[in-house]
Amino acid sequence: MRYDYRIKLDVMGKSKIFFTISIAITIIGLVFLLAKGLHTGVDFNAGTNLDITVGKQVDGAKVTEIMKSAGQPGGVVTPAGERVSIRYDHVLTKEDITKIREGFNTSFGENVKIEENTVDTSLAKELVNKAIYAVLIASLGIIIYVAIRFEWRFGIAAIIALLHDAFIVISLFSIFRWEVNLTFVAAVLTIIGYSINDTIVIFDRIRENLRFAKLKNYKDLTNLVNHSVSQTMTRSINTVLTVLIGALLLFLMGSESIRNFSLAILIGLVCGAYSSIFIASPIWAWLKKGSLNAPKAAAPAKH
Template identity: 70%
Template sequence: MHFKYNFHIDFMKHSKKFMLFSIIVTLLGVVFLFSEGLNRGVDFKAGTTLDINAGKTIEKAKAKEIITNAGEPTGIITPGGERVSIRFDKVLSQDEVIKIKQGFVTAYGDKVSLEENTVDTSLADELAQKAIYAVLIASVFIMIYVAIRFEWRFAVSAIVALLHDAFFVISVFSIFHLEVNLTFVAAILTIVGYSINDTIVIFDRIRENLRFAKIKNYDDLKHLVNASVSQTLTRSINTVLTVFVGALLLFILGGESIRNFSLAMLIGLLCGAYSSILIASPLWAMLKKNSLHSGRKTAAPAKS
């Protein structure tokens, strides 16, 4: 059985080591999620966020002073040049918002503008639940699609890789206590899309090669997977790099409001490429290996 491709890399040789690494990271993420939880932003937690634009550079110390003079707890202050974002863990009344704005007007002049974003407890809980449902529903439909287009082994492998990517990003945000909000959910759903795209490209090549291959044992199966991944490696790398550069520029040049979205995308893109090549494909081979054994037993002649 011979295939032509430019890369000669034995991806299957160390597949168990990569899977062990992923399992360790996943378990570490579970520990942090249960012990630390997620740093839920105002979208998933009751509170008020004020985005203030003064037309002048706002110092963090000055913003803290203005809020303290207004009689409010400091909150989480995120400066960004002429803009500052302040998140409070309680819902501010209109009088309290006006008092804070007046403090900035006094310090920076009449050009101060303020944008208020308030979420109450019931809405925060509802948004958190719907975010989880969105990821789960997307995963179920992807699994059904892959199972219909390919076979159940491809579907199981694709979903394992997909959930691995999503959970890896969630684990990183939990470990470093980064804020999780609606833009983070958008990033997770985007990552799911790119991850399944990479996986489908490789699976499509595996299925095509499988049609002309004579698989007699697990070594033949490993060779087929190595060849298929190698044949699609250039395309996978180019696709990831193209999107990665865009996400990196957003992370460097974008504002604070999309910083975590960009970071989640950067981590997810790298993780998606890794899982498609080193998790999904080897896992499919392992599942397919069992069918080779069962096929052999079925084909064995009956003893008279």
């Protein structure tokens, strides 16, 4: 007996539900972005971030006391085991850092290690601009490639799905006030790359089935998309679960400095799989619908 392990879903029949969910998340995210913006880290703001390793369990109250004694109160203190991160919205001088080091040495011994990351105002603005350009150039390159490799409808559907994934990740970081830094930009670019890879797999199956399909009406087109997605569904689920396990371990066991990067990757992986299946394919079908009833060019008359 032969078994069919393909997961069968009526993606097109439920497309309005998926579009409604995505639009609702987009509107909520847009409201939060306009009202509160992003909680940008020191990479995009002028200031100094200190990562301090003390070699023993560190207490936030103790760190705050040390910073007051060193004449630098007001920093955002984030303890994590034997490490503590301290963020300032202004740039610390070498003398300030020397006093802080002396305070930690007095309290925790001479094995204290301090990593300093300082960004001035002009560099912060430059980093913001370059991050935006990187995302836009990557998106433009993808839509050009997909449009040439497939057709313009596939390109438009793919870029909408990519923007959908990136915006949901950005929106969640805005809603929950998670810190956005350069590793976050790297995560967004990684998400775009993963999402387009998953989308192209489905589009390639649609194109292959399209060669042998006889589309007479929108129902035929709907069946084509549902069948193509069903053929690739198992592959999509297995791929995202494999990568998701690695990203989850990175989030749980990785250092504090890449915690937000791992979190963004986790969210983006789920969004990428979701949009490739439930957003990109229905959008392509909607764009393709208009060509079904388009009149064909008349054959030249024979003389």
